Amino acid sequence: MAQKALALSTDAGYTGYGDEQGNKDLREAIANVVYKDKGVKWDEVFISDGAQCDISRLQMLLGSGVTAAVQDPTFPAYVDSSIIVGQAGKFQEETGKFQNIVYMRCCPENDFFPDLATTPRTDVIFFCSPNNPTGAAASRTQLEQLVEFAKANGSIIVYDSAYASYISDESPRSIFEIPGAKEVAIEISSFSKFAGFTGVRLGWAVVPKELKYSNGFPVIKDFNRIVCTCFNGASNIAQAGGLASLSNDGYQALCRSIDFYHENADIIIDAFTSLGIKVYGGKNAPYAWVQFPGRSSWEVFDEILERAHVVTVPGAGFGPGGEGYIRVSAFGRRECMLEASRRLKSLLK
Amino acid sequence: MAQKALALSTDAGYTGYGDEQGNKDLREAIANVVYKDKGVKWDEVFISDGAQCDISRLQMLLGSGVTAAVQDPTFPAYVDSSIIVGQAGKFQEETGKFQNIVYMRCCPENDFFPDLATTPRTDVIFFCSPNNPTGAAASRTQLEQLVEFAKANGSIIVYDSAYASYISDESPRSIFEIPGAKEVAIEISSFSKFAGFTGVRLGWAVVPKELKYSNGFPVIKDFNRIVCTCFNGASNIAQAGGLASLSNDGYQALCRSIDFYHENADIIIDAFTSLGIKVYGGKNAPYAWVQFPGRSSWEVFDEILERAHVVTVPGAGFGPGGEGYIRVSAFGRRECMLEASRRLKSLLK
Structure with a gap:
């Protein structure tokens, strides 16, 4: 460019x-x-x-x-x-x-x-x-x-x-x-x-x-x-x-980036799963979809933001069917994902 | 950029x-x-x-x-x-x-x-x-x-x-x-x-x-x-x-470019005017609007394209009120404008 x-x-x-x-x-x-x-x-x-x-x-x-x-x-x-x-x-x-x-x-x-x-x-x-x-x-x-x-x-x-x-x-x-x-x-x-x-x-x-x-x-x-x-x-x-x-070199570099974000997603999924929280997504997407049954997604978002200083997205922003979930993005630096994982584990356990 | x-x-x-x-x-x-x-x-x-x-x-x-x-x-x-x-x-x-x-x-x-x-x-x-x-x-x-x-x-x-x-x-x-x-x-x-x-x-x-x-x-x-x-x-x-x-240097450079295109417009206007053809525009725009009363703008466009190999735009493309005109652009290299001017003069005189 x-x-x-x-x-x-x-x-x-x-x-x-x-x-x-x-x-x-x-x-x-x-x-x-x-x-x-x-x-x-x-x-x-x-x-x-x-x-x-x-x-x-x-x-x-x-x-x-x-x-x-x-x-x-x-x-x-x-x-x-x-x-x-x-x-x-x-x-x-x-x-x-x-x-x-x-x-x-x-x-x-x-x-x-x-x-x-x-x-x-x-x-x-x-x-x-x-x-x-x-x-x-x-x-x-x-x-x-x-x-x-x-x-x-x-x-x-x-x-x-x-x-x-x-x-x-x-x-x-x-x-x-x-x-x-x-x-x-x-x-x-x-x-x-x-x-x-x-x-x-x-x-x-x-x-x-x-x-x-x-x-x-x-x-x-x-x-x-x-x-x-x-x-x-x-x-x-x-x-x-x-x-x-879309050149050969370019495409291979992008595939490596995507692999990296998949590893990030795994870190997020492991963090929530280890706490007994059900997580969807991540495997075929850069987002984890984390279930908090019966809870308001904004309330969960607020709690994680205020207590762990980790930004997620409340599921209700994606339609009424998103209530009870938060979306967590895998787009980030590795050290941020690891730090977020640590904080989430100490907050939620 | x-x-x-x-x-x-x-x-x-x-x-x-x-x-x-x-x-x-x-x-x-x-x-x-x-x-x-x-x-x-x-x-x-x-x-x-x-x-x-x-x-x-x-x-x-x-x-x-x-x-x-x-x-x-x-x-x-x-x-x-x-x-x-x-x-x-x-x-x-x-x-x-x-x-x-x-x-x-x-x-x-x-x-x-x-x-x-x-x-x-x-x-x-x-x-x-x-x-x-x-x-x-x-x-x-x-x-x-x-x-x-x-x-x-x-x-x-x-x-x-x-x-x-x-x-x-x-x-x-x-x-x-x-x-x-x-x-x-x-x-x-x-x-x-x-x-x-x-x-x-x-x-x-x-x-x-x-x-x-x-x-x-x-x-x-x-x-x-x-x-x-x-x-x-x-x-x-x-x-x-x-x-x-929009920085100081940038803005001054753009003003010089605009002056250059104004000079191009003058070359076009002079060419048509010297042939007794009425030209509008150019002064406040990078376009000359050249009048061929009673003629089809597509016909004028075709004639100039085929005989002088100069590309203009038929006025009818801008609405029925554009009939009888062609638009000539001043966006171009100086030598192209001069060559176009020469060809137009020899074609139309």
Whole structure:
């Protein structure tokens, strides 16, 4: 990225606006490296300034007249953008939910995968896997069910794979590993967690050509229009960084970073587990999802913050289904993780 | 920017997500340098990834239920985003206009400023000054009329000042030079033309605290919500570049670049003028707006492209009012401008 920035100040290296969809070499690298053998073509990849921005661009495409389902708990941007674009109804104090949004409960009892037999049909299904905050990655069988469910209902899945690079078991790293998914799913993802690009702003969306509205019109054409009018390409410097991180050397370095964060997650999990506290996540995600049955997540957060000076995230921030949990991040220096572990053990034992 | 990119790879220099609204030091620099003595506070400045993206975020804020007016001709993103968000009606073949959009004709006969006495009231007025493509900068008196018009009608002005740094006469460089403008206007702007940041993606919006809906609710609160949910901040590397370009040394270097492009514009203007062709713009903008009365702008574009191998932009791309004109850019190397001038003179004389 430093080289690209310096090159911009030279006659030979200056580049103006690139393609709104992103530089072709980066689109190709994502198709070839991230989606190797998954059937994604380079011109189905749209480079973005991050998954959160793509969620809102998709909401702009979908408009206010659609119904949406979200996992509960999940990353709040799906519901928040649904409210802004006018899909959601009023907030219901008694349930902590917004009207017109279907909340698909994900909890240990259902292996963090929604019970599709009792889930109402919606036009759109936002599905984050590995899930933020629970850390649960859907299995192949579960994703096959999800694709089948969407196909039967004529729904579009917006699949958020921002944490896919943390998957360490056989769970699919992309919805496009599932046969038929290209007819029902859009995938959004990001360099933020995969390559430590938080704040650099780089991500992508895959909109397959096979995905069509019920009238046969390809969704990719509408998304391309949105990208060209409402966005104008990710920063050329960030894109240079994305390309470098998908080179052989870059990719191997990222894999080592991910291994490091997995070890951090193990430290967190061990700390809570040794105290008899149930922990989920960590294996396929940089987050541990720690259960405090019957307790308010804000109360647990406050107690840990004030008594151990360790910052966690109260689960209730991710939807009503996050109540009784806190999310603990593995993104940090090793000595911080070890110190946090020591403090948690002395606080909670 | 190179230094910031390198710093991100160090323990001391790594920064994660910044504030969604942008880094405070950059917001302060914009308030203090660009808006010196114009009464803009740093926390009314929202850093963005460019004016085009801010236009669409504003459209998301406004929604489909508002009416909009645009200059004709003007930068196409206002109308295009109005269509996407659902404000516009059908395209009318006979006029080249979309229903429900008010086109405010700007031409030599009205000094490129709309006749407000005959302009219908709309909820929003998109106003680009200096205008892309005509290069016309509205005078102080004209902008006072515009602010008065918006105030009388309860309209919001979205003022695009992306080319303000090219103003070389006494025309205001910001709508906020006009008393009372903070009650009716949002200003969007960009580093793209001012600092040569095309492709780096950096801009800003100023949403004054005084701007309120008819129910008294401040617009800035809604815009802040949109920025936090639908955007997540401009690239930290681009923001470092923005800050550098507003330092004393940076700002002086940019002023020299702008002078250089003004000289380029003079070369273009001289070429056409020497042939007896009427040229507007150039003085307060990096664009010359060249008039070919009664001719199709695409036909003129084709002829110049095919016979002189010089690329211009057909005026019709900026709305029906652009017919009969071409836009010629002054962004280029000096030897290219001189060569283009030679070819145009030999072609057209």
